[in-house]
Amino acid sequence: MTKIECIDLVKDIKGSRVIDGISLEMTSGKIVGFKGINGSGKTMLMRLLSGLIRATEGKVLINGKELGKDITFPESIGILIENPAFLDAYSGFKNLKMLASIKGEADDAKIAETLLLVGLDPRDKKKYRKYSLGMKQRLGIAAAVMESPDIIILDEPTNSLDTAGVDLLKALLQREKARGALIVISCHDMEILRELSDEIYVLESGRVSGCISGEGGETDESQNV
Amino acid sequence: MKFFRLAYYDVRNFLFGEWKKLLIIFSGFFVICLTFSLKEASILSGENSVGTFGDYWLYIFGGFPKVTVDSALKIKNMKMLAMWLVVHLYLFYTTLYYPFNDLTGYGQNVLTRSRGRRSWWLSKCLWNALTVLMFFCIGAAVVFLFCVVTKKPISLEISQGMYTHVFLLDEELASGGLIDFDNPAVISHPSHITGALIGMPLLTSVAISELQMFLSLWLRPMLSFGVTVIVLGISAYCVSPFLIGNYAMPIRCDALMPNGVSPLTGTVILTSLIAFCVIAGDIAFKRYDILNKEN
Numbered sequence: 450m451t452k453i454e455c456i457d458l459v460k461d462i463k464g465s466r467v468i469d470g471i472s473l474e475m476t477s478g479k480i481v482g483f484k485g486i487n488g489s490g491k492t493m494l495m496r497l498l499s500g501l502i503r504a505t506e507g508k509v510l511i512n513g514k515e516l517g518k519d520i521t522f523p524e525s526i527g528i529l530i531e532n533p534a535f536l537d538a539y540s541g542f543k544n545l546k547m548l549a550s551i552k553g554e555a556d557d558a559k560i561a562e563t564l565l566l567v568g569l570d571p572r573d574k575k576k577y578r579k580y581s582l583g584m585k586q587r588l589g590i591a592a593a594v595m596e597s598p599d600i601i602i603l604d605e606p607t608n609s610l611d612t613a614g615v616d617l618l619k620a621l622l623q624r625e626k627a628r629g630a631l632i633v634i635s636c637h638d639m640e641i642l643r644e645l646s647d648e649i650y651v652l653e654s655g656r657v658s659g660c661i662s663g664e665g666g667e668t669d670e671s672q673n674v
Numbered sequence: 675m676k677f678f679r680l681a682y683y684d685v686r687n688f689l690f691g692e693w694k695k696l697l698i699i700f701s702g703f704f705v706i707c708l709t710f711s712l713k714e715a716s717i718l719s720g721e722n723s724v725g726t727f728g729d730y731w732l733y734i735f736g737g738f739p740k741v742t743v744d745s746a747l748k749i750k751n752m753k754m755l756a757m758w759l760v761v762h763l764y765l766f767y768t769t770l771y772y773p774f775n776d777l778t779g780y781g782q783n784v785l786t787r788s789r790g791r792r793s794w795w796l797s798k799c800l801w802n803a804l805t806v807l808m809f810f811c812i813g814a815a816v817v818f819l820f821c822v823v824t825k826k827p828i829s830l831e832i833s834q835g836m837y838t839h840v841f842l843l844d845e846e847l848a849s850g851g852l853i854d855f856d857n858p859a860v861i862s863h864p865s866h867i868t869g870a871l872i873g874m875p876l877l878t879s880v881a882i883s884e885l886q887m888f889l890s891l892w893l894r895p896m897l898s899f900g901v902t903v904i905v906l907g908i909s910a911y912c913v914s915p916f917l918i919g920n921y922a923m924p925i926r927c928d929a930l931m932p933n934g935v936s937p938l939t940g941t942v943i944l945t946s947l948i949a950f951c952v953i954a955g956d957i958a959f960k961r962y963d964i965l966n967k968e969n
Contacts, residue, residue, distance in 0.1 A: 462963070499786060501964040510745075520788045521960075531966055534779030538691050547687070550788040551679055592783055 450478035450512075451525075451599040451631045454514045457507035460493055460627060462657075467493045468509070475633065477599065480626055482646030483635040490655035491635040492531060494624025495604050498633060499528050510602070525599040529606060537578035541588045542571050547594055554596045563595040564588075566573035566624075568617050582609035590618060594625055601625060608639055612646065619645060676788055680797035683784065685804060688772060689846060695768050699809060702764065703816035706734055706757065711824060718835035728830040728871070730817045735875045736840060738922020739931060740913060755910050762879065762922060765809045766902045769883045772805075773798045774895045778966050785964065795959045799952045802887055806879045830868055840925055866934040870937040878922035881944040882906075884951040891958055915939050918947065 453475045460468035468490050475481045483491045496502045497509055501523035509516040511523045513664060535544040549555040563573035567587040580588065586609045593601055601622075607615050607623075622632055622645055637641045642649055646663035689696070710717075710733045714725045725733075738754035774783070776798075785794050821828050882902055889898035909919025911962050913926055913933060921940035928934040 460856065462965075496963075496965070501785070503961055517961075521790050522788075524789065526781065526786050528786055530782065534782070536687060536691055536780060547683065548783055548787065551676070551683065551784060561685060596787075 451566055451629075452510075452669065453631065453633075454510040455494075455498075455507070456510065456511065457503050458494075458497060459506035460497060460502065461505045462493070467655050468497065468504075469511055471649065471657055472507075473657060475631055476526055477502045477631040478626060478629050479647045479664070480622060480632040480634065480645050482642040483633070483652055484639060484649055484661075485635075485651055486639075487653035489652040490604065493655075494602050494652070495528075495602050495633065495635065496531050498506065498600075499523065499526055499530065499602050501530070501563070523600050525596075527593035527596060527598040527600070528602045529589040529593045530602065530604045531593070532587045535577045535585070535588060535592075537576065539577055540574050541569055541577060541580070541584070541591070542573070544588065545592055547596065548592055552596060560595055566594075566617065566621050568592045568614060583611055583614055586610055587614060587617075590621070594621065597625075597628065597630070599630060601630050601632045603632070605635055607638060610651040615641065634658055675794040676790070677797055680784070680788055680879050681800050681914050684772075684797050684801040687776075688801065688805065692772065693770075696808070699764070699768070699812050701948055702761070703734070703813050704820070704933055706761070707816060707820040710734075711820070713878045717839045717890045718833050724826055725836070726827045726829045727821050728832040729831065729836045730826075731814075731830075731871065732818070732832055732836055732924070734813060735922075736871070738840065738910075739925060740911075749785060758923070759906060762882075762906060763903065765806065765879055766883060766899060769802055769805050769810065770886060770890075770895050770899050772801070773887050774890050777964060780963060784827065791959050791962075792956055795956050796952070798887060799884060799955070802883045804810070804839060806876065806883050806890075809879070810876050812895060830871070832871075837930075870924040870929070874924055874927070874937055874940055876924045877941065877944045878918055881947045881951075882922075882968070884948050884955075888951040888955045888958075891955065891962060915943070918944060 455471050455473050457568045458468050458471040459466065466662075471490075471494065483494065485491050493502070497504055497516075500509075500516050500520070508518075511520065514520045516523070535541075536547065541564060545555075545564070546557065549560060564571040567590050567624065569584060569587050569591065572641045577585070577588070586606070590603065590606055593603060606618055610618060619641075622634070625632060634642070634645065643661070643663055648663055649661040650657050651659040651661065689781045705835075707730055708727065710730055714729075718725060718729070734757075737758050773781075775781075781794070785791065788794055818828065820826070882905065886895075886898045886902050889901055893901075905917065906919040909917040909922075913920055913931075913935065918940075920935045921937070921944060925931065926934045928936050
């Protein structure tokens with residue numbers, strides 16, 4: 450059971466408040482969506498949850514352990530934040546293999562299986578620099594899920610994906626959810642977000658302004674923070 | 675274990691991803707060797723005009739006594755300054771972007787997998803030192819190959835003509851240099867400068883490269899590269915133990931040049947600087963916000 454708790458999170462960057470007092474709780478086996486206009490704080494919140502940036506005030510607890518104090522990064526996490534970035538000179542498979550070598554948790558078969566799940570050919574020798582935007586995005590998603598992490602953070606995963614890619618993404622996320630992963634996604638497409646998420650938080654100026662149920666779609670303004 | 679995996683990843687990643695830069699380094703050293711071999715006869719006049727490995731090395735990494743600007747604003751030793759600066763600045767440019775690019779892109783995936791920031795920072799510090807070492811090894815390999823192909827002595831001995839050539843660049847030193855050119859033992863067995871000749875440029879380059887990476891935590895890489903240019907530029911004009919660029923010029927060591935810099939003092943200063951960058955960088959990086967390039 451994985452649990453993320455955000456307690457009165459505040460983040461200032463260069464004198465500007467990008468996250469302003471967010472408190473929420475997320476548990477495993479769920480897909481939690483974040484919606485908001487550009488600059489509403491979605492990406493910064495994801496960076497905070499993944500340990501890439503530190504909160505100015507408040508804290509993030511992962512299974513009771515404070516990020517930045519008890520642990521530097523969540524122990525089992527896969528991320529795709531903003532644009533995917535890989536090594537230009539390597540193929541998709543080789544890029545993932547290089548990443549997998551750090552933890553040693555995903556073997557060649559698992560990497561190949563993950564690539565197939567996102568619609569990429571593991572035997573494709575094409576170098577990453579020659580990938581289309583959609584292929585790059587698929588590889589980014591594959592990197593985030595290949596080690597079956599407890600927490601998966603995907604920032605705008607549908608960017609550059611075609612309809613088939615979006616369908617594969619939906620199936621993949623349902624599969625990961627069924628496995629018990631906690632999935633945090635942001636997406637500008639409300640329809641996709643509603644279809645995928647169990648709950649959707651709406652962000653405005655770094656604050657949670659509302660929470661929408663994924664299945665029912667009813668706004669619960671009482672959860673304003 | 676994680677640290678070694680990361681260090682292996684960095685070295686492999688750099689070797690395969692940035693091989694073009696390594697090829698440029700190889701070609702650059704080759705051109706310099708070729709240039710020296712064409713000038714060799716005139717530089718080493720009075721001897722048998724055959725340069726040694728040491729002569730080539732001194733030509734590339736030795737530096738120059740001092741750069742001065744005369745009343746007509748003409749810069750003396752300009753060619754030597756330009757070559758020495760280009761060689762070193764290319765090295766520092768080679769090590770400039772990799773850590774930053776890794777941190778703002780692919781490296782974020784690496785970092786979250788490594789579960790700790792310390793191993794990432796330390797592996798980048800090690801990568802920096804290894805890249806500098808690789809640069810000097812490529813230089814040594816090119817000079818070695820050049821000497822083998824052109825049948826020149828593979829020896830660290832430095833020809834008297836080479837010393838004379840370098841010191842004659844400075845009229846003051848030419849008349850009052852410390853080197854006893856009539857004593858062949860000093861010239862043939864420069865044990866007191868062998869360490870300075872090979873070790874000091876290497877150590878200085880590691881220190882500057884680490885400093886550059888440390889500064890890149892706060893400054894844009896190009897700005898930290900600007901700091902490097904300033905440090906090297908001022909060092910070219912002023913012989914001072916506090917300007918670390920001086921230690922990258924073995925010709926300025928106190929055994930050879932009056933009022934030169936002491937390699938021992940240099941070793942202490944440079945080692946302290948490296949230790950400072952590694953330790954302070956580790957502390958700073960613990961609280962460092964990892965954003966994207968635009969942020």
